[in-house]
Amino acid sequence: MLEQQSLASLLEWPVFSMSSAEKEQLLLTEMQRLTDLHMEACAPYNSVVTKLHFESQDLQSLTDIPYIPVQLFKHQRLASVPEQDIVKTMMSSGTSGHNPSKIFLDKNTAALQIKILAQIMGDFIGKKRLPMLIIDCKATVTDRYRFSARTAGILGFSMFGRDVEYALDDDMSLNVDRVRAFLEKHEGENILLFGFTFIIWQHLVRALEKLDECLPLANGILIHGGGWKKLLNEAVDNNEFKERVGASTEINKIHNYYGMVEQTGSIFMECEEGHLHTSAWSDIIIRDPYDFSPLPIGESGLIQLLSVIPHSYPGHSILSEDVGEILGIDDCPCGRHGTYFKIEGRLEQAEVRGCSDSYT
Amino acid sequence: MIAIPKDISDKITILVGDPATLDNRPASVWEPARVSFLSELSKKLIAHADAKRRPDVMSFAYWIRRANLVKMQERTSGPDSSRIGLGLVFHICPSNVPVNFAFSLAFALLSGNSSVLRLPRREDPTYTIIVEAINELLAEHEQEAIKAAILVVRYERDDDLNAYWLSQADGRIIWGGNQTVNHMRSFDVPPRSREIAFPDRYSLCALCADAILRLEGDALEKFCAALYNDIYLMDQAACSSPQLLAWTGKKDDVTAAQNKLWPAFIKHSKSRYEIKPIQVMEKFVDACSAAISSENVSDINRDDYVLYRYELNNLDETQDDSRGYSGTIHEVALTSLDELAPIVKKNYQTLSYFGFSKDELRSFVNENRLRGIDRIVPVGRALDMDIVWDGYDMISTLSRIVEIG
Numbered sequence: 001m002l003e004q005q006s007l008a009s010l011l012e013w014p015v016f017s018m019s020s021a022e023k024e025q026l027l028l029t030e031m032q033r034l035t036d037l038h039m040e041a042c043a044p045y046n047s048v049v050t051k052l053h054f055e056s057q058d059l060q061s062l063t064d065i066p067y068i069p070v071q072l073f074k075h076q077r078l079a080s081v082p083e084q085d086i087v088k089t090m091m092s093s094g095t096s097g098h099n100p101s102k103i104f105l106d107k108n109t110a111a112l113q114i115k116i117l118a119q120i121m122g123d124f125i126g127k128k129r130l131p132m133l134i135i136d137c138k139a140t141v142t143d144r145y146r147f148s149a150r151t152a153g154i155l156g157f158s159m160f161g162r163d164v165e166y167a168l169d170d171d172m173s174l175n176v177d178r179v180r181a182f183l184e185k186h187e188g189e190n191i192l193l194f195g196f197t198f199i200i201w202q203h204l205v206r207a208l209e210k211l212d213e214c215l216p217l218a219n220g221i222l223i224h225g226g227g228w229k230k231l232l233n234e235a236v237d238n239n240e241f242k243e244r245v246g247a248s249t250e251i252n253k254i255h256n257y258y259g260m261v262e263q264t265g266s267i268f269m270e271c272e273e274g275h276l277h278t279s280a281w282s283d284i285i286i287r288d289p290y291d292f293s294p295l296p297i298g299e300s301g302l303i304q305l306l307s308v309i310p311h312s313y314p315g316h317s318i319l320s321e322d323v324g325e326i327l328g329i330d331d332c333p334c335g336r337h338g339t340y341f342k343i344e345g346r347l348e349q350a351e352v353r354g355c356s357d358s359y360t
Numbered sequence: 361m362i363a364i365p366k367d368i369s370d371k372i373t374i375l376v377g378d379p380a381t382l383d384n385r386p387a388s389v390w391e392p393a394r395v396s397f398l399s400e401l402s403k404k405l406i407a408h409a410d411a412k413r414r415p416d417v418m419s420f421a422y423w424i425r426r427a428n429l430v431k432m433q434e435r436t437s438g439p440d441s442s443r444i445g446l447g448l449v450f451h452i453c454p455s456n457v458p459v460n461f462a463f464s465l466a467f468a469l470l471s472g473n474s475s476v477l478r479l480p481r482r483e484d485p486t487y488t489i490i491v492e493a494i495n496e497l498l499a500e501h502e503q504e505a506i507k508a509a510i511l512v513v514r515y516e517r518d519d520d521l522n523a524y525w526l527s528q529a530d531g532r533i534i535w536g537g538n539q540t541v542n543h544m545r546s547f548d549v550p551p552r553s554r555e556i557a558f559p560d561r562y563s564l565c566a567l568c569a570d571a572i573l574r575l576e577g578d579a580l581e582k583f584c585a586a587l588y589n590d591i592y593l594m595d596q597a598a599c600s601s602p603q604l605l606a607w608t609g610k611k612d613d614v615t616a617a618q619n620k621l622w623p624a625f626i627k628h629s630k631s632r633y634e635i636k637p638i639q640v641m642e643k644f645v646d647a648c649s650a651a652i653s654s655e656n657v658s659d660i661n662r663d664d665y666v667l668y669r670y671e672l673n674n675l676d677e678t679q680d681d682s683r684g685y686s687g688t689i690h691e692v693a694l695t696s697l698d699e700l701a702p703i704v705k706k707n708y709q710t711l712s713y714f715g716f717s718k719d720e721l722r723s724f725v726n727e728n729r730l731r732g733i734d735r736i737v738p739v740g741r742a743l744d745m746d747i748v749w750d751g752y753d754m755i756s757t758l759s760r761i762v763e764i765g
Contacts, residue, residue, distance in 0.1 A: 359536030
């Protein structure tokens with residue numbers, strides 16, 4: 001059972017202002033508690049930690065915390081609560097496998113996701129709900145056959161807006177008239193925009209460029225995520241993306257975020273300096289891609305993600321296939337404390353293996 | 361000659377040969393011109409700048425040296441052979457062990473057949489190097505007869521094409537696992553055609569603890585090199601790569617032998633193995649999955665990333681469902697070889713061994729009346745392809761006897 005009191009105090013941690021020493025102590029205690037909890041409640045997790053010889057007791061530093069690969073959620077059912085306590089199952093197919101990740105949420109974990117996401121978002125967009133324009137079509141959330149990470153993202157972030165409007169028609173074409181009407185209605189107000197990076201690029205930026213139109217969104221704040229793979233294929237990086245968004249919409253507050261369905265709520269926001277930030281409730285460790293040993297600031301490796309959110313499944317410490325490097329701790333010029341980092345890509349995927357599937 | 365319909369020829373990419381001159385008339389087995397062609401190919405490959413760094417290409421190149429071919433011929437055929445090929449052999453070549461396409465071609469050539477080989481769509485330097493060498497050789501004069509016997513192609517996974525070639529072929533060699541073998545059997549084939557199928561196989565290694573304990577210095581290093589070749593050269597993706605490693609001996613001896621072998625083996629392997637980060641990650645994911653899914657796996661040793669050892673506290677008939685790659689072995693301690701017998705099924709292929717006599721091994725197979733295990737070879741030779749493979753004598757299977765009374 002979750003102790004409501006300790007959770008309440010958890011939410012009082014200042015989002016981006018603790019010193020790393022202070023944060024590490026709090027986070028380590030919480031990580032130890034979560035490790036104990038999952039060892040006790042999730043037999044598969046216990047088997048992994050025990051049989052693979054991870055230390056799970058008297059953890060001395062964040063790098064000692066046992067970690068499991070993100071991929072494991074695609075192959076195994078990992079839950080730390082009884083079936084009847086599961087209120088929601090989140091899924092994501094990711095890019096690498098056929099099986100979707102399955103993440104089982106109980107009431108407490110689902111609530112914690114929302115509360116922590118709200119705290120992080122608040123630091124970037126303020127506490128007040130803003131009129132919100134979603135760069136996607138309504139069918140993405142209403143059509144139950146289309147449920148995806150996009151649906152989950154849109155639903156999750158919609159909570160921070162009001163008077164939510166969709167910029168795209170169901171065939172993914174930009175409805176300029178509808179968007180202009182929305183902007184007229186909210187003239188003079190700050191506007192929150194949300195969408196997936198590639199959708200924004202393809203269906204907003206490129207669409208406006210083709211139409212040779214510009215939207216008056218100088219008071220807009222754009223939050224976007226979902227990965228760069230498709231954009232990098234088109235040779236568009238973050239700078240180019242920001243420039244072109246700015247040119248076609250006048251938006252100058254643009255924040256990418258990084259996160260994964262296995263740690264929903266625990267997102268890493270891009271600051272004004274272009275750096276991704278850990279919040280009070282998360283941290284990352286960079287590991288050597290060969291022997292998994294922790295690497296120092298400035299060295300590139302696999303990203304391990306820590307989050308205090310996962311209570312109903314053992315996802316508090318996961319090793320991703322994303323590659324990145326820590327740029328610094330507590331000293332980002334944006335003023336936020338915590339670890340800040342950049343993503344450099346993803347492990348190159350493997351080819352077929354074994355003698356059973358070699359007709360390719 | 362075969363008249364290949366245009367809709368078929370339009371869909372194939374030709375790497376070697378010419379469909380217009382493809383000749384489906386057989387030749388006698390071990391035809392001297394073909395033996396010469398292969399031995400020339402051997403020289404070309406051995407001299408090839410890019411081949412040196414590829415142990416698979418080199419192993420093929422050495423296998424088709426004239427001296428080795430002559431030795432094989434002596435071993436597999438009588439003096440007055442009246443054998444002649446079947447005609448045309450169609451090959452579905454595997455992507456897990458690219459070099460096997462070349463062995464497959466050599467089997468067909470030496471048994472007197474012409475070949476159509478369908479390569480996997482994925483490029484691999486092994487295909488490129490060998491295809492290039494064959495083309496260079498065929499471009500030299502007086503190779504028309506050989507050229508008419510080889511057609512190497514690529515095409516999408518297209519059943520119209522598969523159906524066509526299968527309908528034309530007097531023999532077929534299907535590499536590619538159970539599913540592919542069954543799939544290819546769903547097409548109409550000439551009633552007298554023959555098949556060599558390579559479905560999923562499972563291979564293992566048996567080590568006698570006493571024998572390992574007696575290894576010192578160079579001998580231990582040599583053994584490590586041999587075991588390394590079996591486990592790592594194909595990243596354990598070959599059917600003959602060992603998956604299960606069974607120790608035999610007294611419990612204390614096995615422990616002592618493990619403590620002796622593994623540190624030396626890890627050291628040796630680290631100096632040779634080039635692993636990609638994605639393989640490291642997949643090994644880790646597989647290990648986590650095995651820890652969860654298998655009750656028989658009691659412990660996973662990962663003293664070093666180069667070698668993951670799954671300790672088994674029990675063996676059962678589902679053992680062949682568990683496979684590891686890129687340096688992942690399932691390890692079990694037994695008192696004798698006979699304890700392996702209950703798990704050996706039809707799909708068991710290669711048993712590599714160290715510290716057992718041939719008599720012991722023969723009685724292990726015969727006394728236990730094993731339904732599986734087609735090859736028993738010393739450690740270090742698990743991946744050696746041979747003219748007898750997977751229980752087939754390639755030459756006799758791909759040829760017929762013309763009796764003259």
